[in-house]
Amino acid sequence: xxxxxxxxxxxxxxxxxxVLDNIDLAFKSGELHALVGENGAGKSTLIKIIxxxxxxxxxxxxxxxxxxxxxxxxxxxxxxxxTLFQEIQEIPEMTVAENVFLGREPRYKNSPIVDTKQLKxxxxxxxxxxxxxxxxxTKMRELPVSSRKMVEIARAMNHQAxxxxxxxxxxxxxxxxxxxxxxxxxxxxxxxxxxxxxxxxMNEVFSLAxxxxxxxxxxxxxxxxxxxxxxxxxxxxxxGRELTDLYPEREHSIKEVVLEVKNLSLGEHFKNxxxxxxxxxxxxxxxxxxxxxxxxxxxxxxxxxxxxGKVFLNGAELDIVNPxxxxxxxxxxxxxxxxxxxxxxxxxxxxxxxxxxxxxxxxNRAFMKKKKERLESNKMVDKLQIKTAxxxxxxxxxxxxNQQKVMLGxxxxxxxxxxxxxxxxxxxxxxxxxxxxxxxxxxxxxGLAVIMYSTEMPELLGMCDRILVFSGGELKAALSKEEATQxxxxxxxxxx
Amino acid sequence: MAxxxxxxxxxxxxxxxxxxxxxxxxxxxxxLITCISPLLSSVFLxxxxxxxxxxxxSYTAIAAMGMYFVILIGGIDLSIGAxxxxxxxxxxxxxxxxxxxxxxxxxxxxxxxxxxxxNGVLVTFGKxxxxxxTLVTKSIMDGIVLVTTDGASISGKVPESFVKIxxxxxxIFPVPVVITMIVFGxxxxxxxxxxxxxxxxxxxSNKVASYNSGTxxxxxxxxxxxxxxxxxxxxxxxxVARIGAFQPSTTHGGATGMELNAIAAAVIGGASLSGGKxxxxxxxxxxxxxxxxxxxxxxxxxxxYLQQLIQGVxxxxxxxxxxxxxxxxxxxxxxxxxxxxxxxx
Numbered sequence: 001x002x003x004x005x006x007x008x009x010x011x012x013x014x015x016x017x018x019v020l021d022n023i024d025l026a027f028k029s030g031e032l033h034a035l036v037g038e039n040g041a042g043k044s045t046l047i048k049i050i051x052x053x054x055x056x057x058x059x060x061x062x063x064x065x066x067x068x069x070x071x072x073x074x075x076x077x078x079x080x081x082x083t084l085f086q087e088i089q090e091i092p093e094m095t096v097a098e099n100v101f102l103g104r105e106p107r108y109k110n111s112p113i114v115d116t117k118q119l120k121x122x123x124x125x126x127x128x129x130x131x132x133x134x135x136x137x138t139k140m141r142e143l144p145v146s147s148r149k150m151v152e153i154a155r156a157m158n159h160q161a162x163x164x165x166x167x168x169x170x171x172x173x174x175x176x177x178x179x180x181x182x183x184x185x186x187x188x189x190x191x192x193x194x195x196x197x198x199x200x201x202m203n204e205v206f207s208l209a210x211x212x213x214x215x216x217x218x219x220x221x222x223x224x225x226x227x228x229x230x231x232x233x234x235x236x237x238x239x240g241r242e243l244t245d246l247y248p249e250r251e252h253s254i255k256e257v258v259l260e261v262k263n264l265s266l267g268e269h270f271k272n273x274x275x276x277x278x279x280x281x282x283x284x285x286x287x288x289x290x291x292x293x294x295x296x297x298x299x300x301x302x303x304x305x306x307x308x309g310k311v312f313l314n315g316a317e318l319d320i321v322n323p324x325x326x327x328x329x330x331x332x333x334x335x336x337x338x339x340x341x342x343x344x345x346x347x348x349x350x351x352x353x354x355x356x357x358x359x360x361x362x363x364n365r366a367f368m369k370k371k372k373e374r375l376e377s378n379k380m381v382d383k384l385q386i387k388t389a390x391x392x393x394x395x396x397x398x399x400x401x402n403q404q405k406v407m408l409g410x411x412x413x414x415x416x417x418x419x420x421x422x423x424x425x426x427x428x429x430x431x432x433x434x435x436x437x438x439x440x441x442x443x444x445x446x447g448l449a450v451i452m453y454s455t456e457m458p459e460l461l462g463m464c465d466r467i468l469v470f471s472g473g474e475l476k477a478a479l480s481k482e483e484a485t486q487x488x489x490x491x492x493x494x495x496x
Numbered sequence: 497m498a499x500x501x502x503x504x505x506x507x508x509x510x511x512x513x514x515x516x517x518x519x520x521x522x523x524x525x526x527x528l529i530t531c532i533s534p535l536l537s538s539v540f541l542x543x544x545x546x547x548x549x550x551x552x553x554s555y556t557a558i559a560a561m562g563m564y565f566v567i568l569i570g571g572i573d574l575s576i577g578a579x580x581x582x583x584x585x586x587x588x589x590x591x592x593x594x595x596x597x598x599x600x601x602x603x604x605x606x607x608x609x610x611x612x613x614x615n616g617v618l619v620t621f622g623k624x625x626x627x628x629x630t631l632v633t634k635s636i637m638d639g640i641v642l643v644t645t646d647g648a649s650i651s652g653k654v655p656e657s658f659v660k661i662x663x664x665x666x667x668i669f670p671v672p673v674v675i676t677m678i679v680f681g682x683x684x685x686x687x688x689x690x691x692x693x694x695x696x697x698x699x700x701s702n703k704v705a706s707y708n709s710g711t712x713x714x715x716x717x718x719x720x721x722x723x724x725x726x727x728x729x730x731x732x733x734x735x736v737a738r739i740g741a742f743q744p745s746t747t748h749g750g751a752t753g754m755e756l757n758a759i760a761a762a763v764i765g766g767a768s769l770s771g772g773k774x775x776x777x778x779x780x781x782x783x784x785x786x787x788x789x790x791x792x793x794x795x796x797x798x799x800x801y802l803q804q805l806i807q808g809v810x811x812x813x814x815x816x817x818x819x820x821x822x823x824x825x826x827x828x829x830x831x832x833x834x835x836x837x838x839x840x841x
Contacts, residue, residue: 303708327710341708344701346772348515355698356709363691370689392515410709 401432553787562727570771583732612725662737701772
């Protein structure tokens with residue numbers, strides 16, 4: 001196999017800290033090359049250098065043997081390097097077809113006028129070839145998130161690129177779409193396209209990758225063929241130590257009922273849902289898209305207005321109005337989308353930590369206790385082992401895992417009764433994941449009732465005392481730790 | 497990296513410098529201009545002129561601090577110039593028909609509150625763009641003033657106690673300057689020491705996240721518009737009290753166009769129209785820089801047309817500079833990347 005893309009001695013420094021240190025790496029034609037490593041290992045920085053978003057301090061990039069400098073992502077794209085970014089980059093008011101051909105629309109002869117007919121038919125062809133069930137003339141904003149992601153993938157494929165970079169492509173996809181993505185990947189590989197693949201999901205790396213490169217702290221640790229590693233050795237290389245157990249043991253001491261949900265219904269989202277959560281328990285909520293599981297967590301926290309039915313907190317009826325009233329009554333909520341719904345990215349760590357406990361813990365009447373704020377924030381940085389240059393650091397400057405820890409820390413600064421979590425480790429690397437699980441366990445041991453909605457099955461199985469499975473807006477099964485397996489969950493989760 | 501206790505003070509210092517970088521650079525610029533001013537004009541540093549400068553600045557400064565609250569939460573208020581007009585008109589009408597100074601001030605303050613409430617409610621519950629809402633309320637209020645006065649000025653017997661507000665001194669300082677300092681003190685404490693200030697700040701940064709962490713976002717948003725209108729009212733009272741008569745629209749001492757001066761001052765001071773940035777000190781310094789230039793230019797013989805042009809250039813330079821030193825390299829790159837975000841690696 002010949003080399004398509006080669007990196008020689010790439011180094012990158014941010015604010016005095018080296019984030020990439022002398023990286024030599026060659027990508028071969030037609031291979032799927034996975035980049036793995038913890039958050040902050042330098043994976044994203046590396047692909048941003050390849051795709052022209054960042055520029056290296058030292059080192060050279062060669063494409064087909066020629067040295068290249070990409071001033072912008074656009075010039076990288078023109079040279080045949082197509083990047084599928086983690087966040088969806090679409091124009092919501094345009095149709096699927098227009099989005100797929102964005103920037104390279106078919107024209108009438110050499111005129112600047114777009115040939116809309118050809119645009120539509122080409123897009124239809126592409127969508128069909130990829131096995132997607134999407135009408136190309138719908139507007140992007142009308143599609144669900146997962147379909148939008150698929151259109152994004154189609155767009156990246158449509159560039160006839162020699163190198164396709166995929167950063168966490170499966171993050172928001174359901175099982176069906178994942179299968180479609182993997183078909184696309186096969187097709188790309190058949191056409192001798194090189195794929196650079198970043199994922200935190202180990203099973204994907206194992207089933208897809210021809211070769212794996214491990215990065216740690218900005219250094220290239222190893223590049224291995226797919227017969228040279230197993231899960232354990234790969235994780236050990238990533239974190240630089242043996243990870244004894246991803247899901248740490250918890251002292252099980254499940255006590256009295258804290259939260260009692262009785263015949264809860266919310267419009268078309270879910271009907272007649274009843275369950276209890278005990279003190280010290282971690283209760284899992286599982287379900288496919290639109291199963292209602294995710295709507296239940298949001299509803300209990302007061303994000304969906306007043307539902308039918310009742311919820312009791314320590315025997316007293318919970319007044320569900322909005323997040324503010326829920327927090328006052330002792331409910332805590334870790335949102336699934338930390339960047340748009342959880343964090344204040346342009347603000348420092350203190351502002352991000354203390355906001356929910358502002359009224360109760362960090363103020364006297366209306367006045368702030370600033371010293372206490374800083375002290376407690378510093379303690380939280382220590383406790384959660386957050387990697388940061390200091391409390392003044394803006395959240396946008398932290399890696400995903402550290403951002404997630406700040407979100408968790410926000411709910412550890414006051415005493416709550418129930419902690420609701422959505423996707424507690426989405427986009428978080430193995431090392432930070434294990435630490436977050438450890439703290440969830442500690443919170444449960446300290447007497448919190450934890451409700452955890454997740455689409456990551458191993459996480460639910462590893463962490464939860466019981467798992468409730470939702471399907472079609474109904475609670476289908478409550479599985480104990482012993483009963484719960486991937487198969488038993490799927491069996492109840494599939495709509496019949 | 498775990499933080500050690502001994503880095504605590506250092507951290508606090510960095511926190512302070514990083515937060516007020518923009519304000520510090522504007523203060524430095526003002527000091528620099530003041531230092532080189534004797535080379536340009538012998539009059540500028542004279543005591544009388546400096547006090548006059550401060551008085552002129554105070555009207556804009558108060559309005560700019562009000563504007564800061566609205567810009568902070570990602571809004572804008574184009575109606576403050578018109579508010580100042582309405583306040584001026586009502587004040588003179590009431591005073592000349594025999595109402596006392598106190599009654600008049602209570603009345604216009606209530607009017608100010610209502611204007612702010614209307615703006616805030618329309619933006620929040622009407623789900624309308626602040627630009628559109630306040631453009632409309634501005635237009636309506638300008639209309640009310642013109643219809644009522646028929647475009648003519650209003651004058652007559654105004655109680656001396658009212659005129660004193662605009663002309664009297666406390667110690668060596670004109671009353672408007674003292675009131676500006678009081679307003680600054682209160683708003684500064686509000687923003688830096690109270691939970692309300694913190695909630696305003698984070699709401700400007702991310703409304704959804706603020707709501708999810710227990711903020712009453714609607715109330716916060718409406719309150720910002722009320723504060724803005726209230727400070728515009730104070731600015732209006734001080735302006736009209738100086739003259740003791742009311743003249744509508746363009747010929748009047750700078751009420752029309754005040755919204756743009758206030759926005760410019762807040763933005764020079766580091767506020768961003770996308771919200772969640774800037775400070776009260778910044779707005780104050782922004783107004784002061786604006787005032788210093790408006791005062792200095794005529795003294796060194798720059799004509800008023802050229803003055804407009806130069807001020808425009810200064811604003812754009814200040815805004816670009818602010819964007820440079822307050823955004824980290826990462827955020828800048830994010831912008832240049834057409835809105836893609838940094839990934840979690």
